Amino acid sequence: MAGRCAPGASLVDRTVDVLAAFDPEHRVLRLADLAARTGLTPPTTLRIVRRLVERGFLQRRADGSYVVGRGAWDLGLLAPVQTDLRDVAAPFLQDLQAATRATVHLAQRDGDRVLYVDRLQGSASVPVVSRVGGRLPLHTTGVGKVLLAHAPVEVQRQVMRELRRVTPYSITSPAVLGRQLAQVRREGYASTNGEMDVGNASVAVPVPGPGGEVVAALGLVVVSLRRDRPRLVAALTVAAAGIARELRG
Secondary structure, three states: OOOOOOOOOOHHHHHHHHHHOOEOOEOOEOHHHHHHHHOOOHHHHHHHHHHHHHOOOEEEOOOOOEEEOHHHHHHHOOOHHHHHHHHHHHHHHHHHHHHHOOEEEEEEEEOOEEEEEEEEOOOOOOOOOOOOOOEEEHHHOHHHHHHHHOOOHHHHHHHHOOOOOOOOOOOOOHHHHHHHHHHHHHHOOEEEEOOOOOOOEEEEEEEEOOOOOEEEEEEEEEOOOOOOHHHHHHHHHHHHHHHHHHHHO
16 A cells, blocks of 8 residues: 655655555556655656666556566565475476466465465466455455464454455355354365455465464465355365475474
8 A cells, every 4th residue: 555755755765665565456556646646746756766766566557557667576585484385385286286287376364355375277267366565354355364364353244344346246245254264263274265266266375474373364266166166275275285284394
């Protein structure tokens, strides 16, 4: 979420605010947009943006707009928790994709969003909107529902207050979502049906950490769960247990 620089803010603060102006709803911004979202003057914004482009943290497109650059992406991948988790989970994700031909997701919660740590594109599902490093609503995705079900109560309440409809099938009733989250905790998996992508279904399970806390969610995206739900849940559960075992060392 964008912040507005306080008077007398340092150059570091201003630079961070320019980068923070980008979010899942604002992936492409023009200079005027960046100035408005940060509260900086256009000349100051331009100086910062030019430097960020030079270092690869922003990329200037042909139409004059800006997007997050590869430099920011590469830096983000160095975050210890994500790097360790990706490395440990990689062979399990590959086995899942080979066994199911589905798109495989590894995700963690980032505030009130689901952060996609890794993704392997499958051949048995239609194209999905997720991408590695991307963030999506918790309540519309299988991995997101798993993470939300095990999130602190205050996070659940915050999400419940803003249940945005992404597709006609998105859950926007706090009561309905609350019952689903209780079911996730009881049955050990979550599922969706067209709630993020019409024509796609998903199923996901929690990945426990060394202390038993849920540190990630592992999910599959397929065309339908009608007949394969038990098989997919079983495959995910085995893979999640393997990842948890490796995390414990």
